[in-house]
Amino acid sequence: LGQADTGSNRLYFVGKGRLSVVDVHGLGQFRSAVPNTPDVNYAWAIYGTLKIGQAGTYTLCITSDDGSRLFLDGSILVDNEGLHGMVEKCSKTDLSSGSHVLYITGFQAGGGVGMVATYSGPDTGMSKVLVKSGFAPSAVVQNRYFGKCDPTAQGDPTKFTICMFRSDVGLVSIPKIGQADSGNSRLHYIGKGKISSIDIKNVDRFRSVVPGVPGADYAWAIYGQLKIATGGKYLLCITSDDGSRLYVDGPLLVDNEGLHGMSEKCGSKELSAGSHIVYIEGFQAGGGVGMIAQYSGPDTGDEKVLIKSGIVGTNSRYYAQCNPASQNDPSRFTMCMFRSEVGLGRIPKLGDANNGNSRLYFEGRGHLPVVDMHDLRAFRQYIFDTPDSNYVWAIYGQLKIAAEGMYSLCISSDDGSRLYVDGPLLVDDEGLHGMVEKCGQKLLTPGSHTVYIEGFQAGGGVGMEAKYSGPDTGGKMMFMRSGVVPSLSPPSRQYYSQCDPTIQSGDSSQFTVCMFRSEVSIGQIPRLGQADTG
Known part of the structure; x- marks a missing residue:
């Protein structure tokens, strides 16, 4: 947009006005x-x-038709680009108290249009509300927790605490547990106990922890600490009969409400290293009952395991001598090679190598400048003992990023391969096949990001490539080089001169909206900084 009215991109400034909130649903608005x-x-x-008002972790969301992007204090935070209907994208960030510059770009090719900006965090009581420029709401939060069952005041983080409640009326949904014993709710506290993991499959298990649980119309609150060693994207799942809900660090993550048999629902969340509060509510109207909580992610090698309070899950993805967390030389990729005594059809668990049962054995490791190999000889150049067939590799290094933004990361392999970035799986190119390329997109911040690639070859031709494109590469696809940022010319102007959020003037209690028209059909957000440039 900064190139509007320059003439080079046929984009022209139309005018500007004011919005009290970013909540537009239709061209008329x-x-x-x-x-x-x-x-x-x-x-x-x-x-x-x-x-x-209150510093902490906030979630900012944009919903738009067609594409949009949200920048905060100059850096992109949410990318919702492309031709699509009303689609929401969100991202979390830590914000200090005070004022932060919010800048949103978007476009519409034709048809229905919409643009909504919301956020949630300490100021909103974790509820999602519309962003109002220059205004910090006073959070009014209904007490979710019963006084004796507050996860923020938990004593022993190595065990889950389970609180049980009975209802005087038939239940069809989770009652308001924070109102138990208040006189009006007809919900009464029974007692509480401790469990090591949430794996309950009958009422007798509930009663073994908290005696006096009735045969029907009861509810529970279970809370503890999910300890994370490796930050990244995690999947958290609850399975229950009847309904249940899972909250992580305050906000609701998984809603599995209603009258039903054992049913699983899951939600994904970026979790930083450290302890995170897990709080689960559930109920049973009558009949069979169950409550299970599991998770998967970097700490578990992406295997789904039971959540244990205060205990880090076992990561079986890495072989001990090939753990990217202990890489010594970030300026080169490290490659480890393994041989299998059985025919391979998929990537085996490299963390199980040399344990006697897997029939997978470590052969050695070496270093390479780029991941660009197209035959067996290329593999043997770095690891001489690479077998003729049924072998597996792990390659890891550091992708260094200078300019924040959305990056496309691609792997091409024969046979299958997988690409993990900072722990979570990003690209899955598994299976028996020739050279096939698969790509994934990820928002990367400045600094070093751990790239970990697994692949295998059953027999015949072999190959492995790793490339990326994004702001640091000028949008060009390039081979990844561990610890190296490519040198490019500086980016073009981001903001149109009359619409620069860093020099906003006038009424700060309202948003400024700038509009541009294009003389050509658009399928993505144009460069607003180039409007009216000719």
Whole structure:
């Protein structure tokens, strides 16, 4: 957009107006702010001030039709680009108290249009609310927790605490546990106990922990600490009969409510290293009962395991001598080689090598500048003892990023391979096949990011490549080089001169919306900084 009215990209500034909140649903609402908004092929820039009263972790979301991006204090936080209907994308960030510059770009090729910006965090009581420029809401939060069952005051983090409640009326959903024994709720506290993991499959198990649990119409609250060693994306799942809900560090993550048999629901969340509060509510109307909580992610080698309070799950992905966390030389990729005594059809568990049962054995390791191998001789150049067939490799190093933004990371292999970035799986190119390329997109911040690649060859031709593209590469696909940032010319102007959020003037209590029209059909957000440049 910064190139509008320059003439080079046929994008022209239309005008600007004010919005109290970013909650636009239809062309008419855009035209109420900027009357000359076109029917099709237009783009917008909306900016204002996100005022934070209480510092902490906040979730910022944008929902749009078509694409949009959200920048906070100059850096991209949420990328919701592309041609699509109303789609929501969110991202978390730690915010200090004070004012933060919010800048949103978006476009519409034609048809229905919408643009919504919301956030949640300490200021909102973890509830999702519309962003209001220059305004920090006062959070009014209904007490979710019963006084004796508050996870923020837990004593022993190595065990889950389970609280049981009985209801005087028939239950069809989870009652408000925070109102138990209040006189009006007809919900009464029974007692509490401790369990090592949440794996309950009958009422007798509940009663072994908390005696006096009735045969029907009861509810529970279970809480403890999920300890994470390796930060990354985790999948958390609850299975219950009847309904249940899972909260992590306050906000709801998984909703498995209702009258039903044993049913599983899952949700994904980026978790940093350290302890995270897990809080689960559930109920049983009558009949069979169950409550199970599991998770998977970097700490578990992406295997689903029971959550144990205060205990880190076992990571079986890495072989002991090939753990990227202990890499000594980040300027080169490290490659480890393994041979299998049985025919391979998929990537085996490298963490099980040399344990006697897997029939998988470590052969050696070496170092390589780039991941670009197209025959067996290339593999043997780095590890001489690479077998003729049925072998597996692990390659890891550091992808160094200078400019924050969305990156495309690609692997090509014969046979299968997988690419993990900072722990979680990003690209899955598994199976028996010739050279096949698969790619995945990820928002990367400046600094070093751990790249870990596994692959295998059953027999015949072999190959393994790893490439990426993004802001650091000028959008060009390049081979990854461990610890090296490619040298490129500086990026073009981001903001249109009359729509620069860093020099906003006037009423800070309202958002400024700038509108642009395009003389060509658009399928992504144009460069607003180049509008009206000719």
